[in-house]
Amino acid sequence: MNFEYNSNFSVKDLSLTIEENSIYALTGNNGSGKTTLLRLLVGLLKPKSGTIKIFNEILTRDKNQLWKLRQRIGFLFQNPDDQLFAPTIEEDVGFGARNLGLEEEEVKKRVKWALEAVNLTEYRKFSPYDLSWGQKKRAALAGLLVMKPKLLILDEPFANLDFRSIYNHLKILETLRKEEKMSILFTTHNLFFIEHWADRVLVLNDGEAVFEGNIEEGLNSPKIKKLLGSYEDILNLLNKK
Numbered sequence: 188m189n190f191e192y193n194s195n196f197s198v199k200d201l202s203l204t205i206e207e208n209s210i211y212a213l214t215g216n217n218g219s220g221k222t223t224l225l226r227l228l229v230g231l232l233k234p235k236s237g238t239i240k241i242f243n244e245i246l247t248r249d250k251n252q253l254w255k256l257r258q259r260i261g262f263l264f265q266n267p268d269d270q271l272f273a274p275t276i277e278e279d280v281g282f283g284a285r286n287l288g289l290e291e292e293e294v295k296k297r298v299k300w301a302l303e304a305v306n307l308t309e310y311r312k313f314s315p316y317d318l319s320w321g322q323k324k325r326a327a328l329a330g331l332l333v334m335k336p337k338l339l340i341l342d343e344p345f346a347n348l349d350f351r352s353i354y355n356h357l358k359i360l361e362t363l364r365k366e367e368k369m370s371i372l373f374t375t376h377n378l379f380f381i382e383h384w385a386d387r388v389l390v391l392n393d394g395e396a397v398f399e400g401n402i403e404e405g406l407n408s409p410k411i412k413k414l415l416g417s418y419e420d421i422l423n424l425l426n427k428k
């Protein structure tokens with residue numbers, strides 16, 4: 188598969204395997220192509236050449252296939268403002284479940300469960316505009332959960348969050364993984380989450396996979412260390428002053 192914007196950037200051939208119930212990190216520096224790759228995977232962008240295979244199926248991007256995919260994969264945008272559009276959180280969260288054609292009783296049940304899962308029950312009547320960044324992210328996540336996806340794809344889920352919010356988000360995601368057996372593919376340039384949370388990692392550089400596999404091996408590789416940089420480099424710089 189190949190993809191190019193009208194700029195010089197392109198995503199080159201790559202493949203990744205996400206085990207059931209596991210956490211997969213996609214990393215690389217700013218502009219390395221993480222978001223582009225995710226958008227290709229969920230059919231929001233079309234490859235210029237080649238094919239994308241997901242769940243062993245070639246992505247044709249026909250409406251029917253994309254709709255089925257949406258039910259198996261929940262894609263959380265980096266910016267929750269791009270994802271929330273209903274007047275209240277409750278309506279927003281129910282949207283996907285209603286679209287599934289579920290009975291109203293089942294929709295209500297799922298909305299209640301999803302709002303509880305992300306700790307937003309007491310905010311259900313709020314407008315998305317009146318929520319904090321972290322709350323918006325959780326509301327957008329609840330909107331995905333009502334579809335009961337097997338795979339959650341999260342673009343920079345921890346960006347812009349304080350430590351308390353990161354703690355809360357991780358707790359929610361870990362519960363979903365354990366109780367609902369969901370797998371998670373997430374992007375980050377923060378090595379902390381890769382080292383302590385992920386099971387596997389793919390490192391992108393300029394649209395190309397430069398490492399795929401075991402976390403320890405990836406993070407200890409001199410080539411990857413040099414590419415991604417670290418606090419150590421920054422400390423060395425500061426100590427030279």
Ligand SMILES: Nc1ncnc2c1ncn2[C@@H]1O[C@H](COP(=O)(O)OP(=O)(O)O)[C@@H](O)[C@H]1O
Pocket residue numbers: 192193194196215216217218219220221222223224
């Ligand atoms: N809509 C677009 N049109 C042209 N170039 C884009 C567009 N979106 C992203 N790019 C470019 O593609 C490259 C990869 O971007 P992106 O996938 O957002 O990287 P990352 O998520 O890793 O920061 C960057 O060089 C970026 O400037």
Ligand SMILES: [Mg+2]
Pocket residue numbers: 221222223265342
């Ligand atoms: Mg990005």
